Amino acid sequence: MFHPACPSSAMPIRVGDKWSAMVILCLEQGPRRFSELRIPLRAPTPKVLTQTLRALERDGLITRTVYAEVPARVEYELTALGHTLLELIAAGRRWAEEHMPTLLAARDAYESHNTGTG
Amino acid sequence: MFHPACPSSAMPIRVGDKWSAMVILCLEQGPRRFSELRIPLRAPTPKVLTQTLRALERDGLITRTVYAEVPARVEYELTALGHTLLELIAAGRRWAEEHMPTLLAARDAYESHNTGTG
DNA sequence: CAGCATCCAAATCGATACTG
């Protein structure tokens, strides 16, 4: 799903920063907890995830709900505005599925200038 | 068109780096010269523009044609692959036109927490 | 479990100066 080869490595489309699009995608199927987002995203540090989450919350794309339980529980969920972004991300993924091989081939051919012939 | 308020300031959608999408947009109506890209883009330094152009060329999104004239002339033009990206960028712009006011309003409301009430 | 504070590395953007 979010393995290093697929997304932001070569993907020419971004939504904001490096993680925003992936967070939104993770939230597509429903609310997720802080730790639940760290695993699939491979976001090693909570700081970066917090930054991303805060920025998303600031822009009204997600909501942050705190449950007063003993092990503190916080859930993040997409807003209506956040859902509209899903379509755009899907469009980006469709483009990638269709044209990324061509782009990668072109990139590979371009790199050959330095290592292959020259 | 490319005034500081519109594009990457608040725009949550990017194509690659800060300038790639704008370069592609500038090339939509036909080939453009190096200097012709610097004016509308407000890319102050040739270095940054060159980097963007090279990356785009590397990915097969644009072509670079050099004309052996006395004042050297170089033209950049969108490839077929580059054209496919136009649709995606257009989708991003449509999203921005429709939802950006909502996003900005949410952001503004969020900022009020710090300056207004607290 | 969720989040913050501090320090650090890397990428990016940018200004100045110079060449064919």
Add this chain to the structure above:
DNA sequence: CAGTATCGATTTGGATGCTG
């Protein structure tokens, strides 16, 4: 005109350690 080379400021992502 088009592009390169060098240096600096800003931004971003990341690692470690600590708190409620």
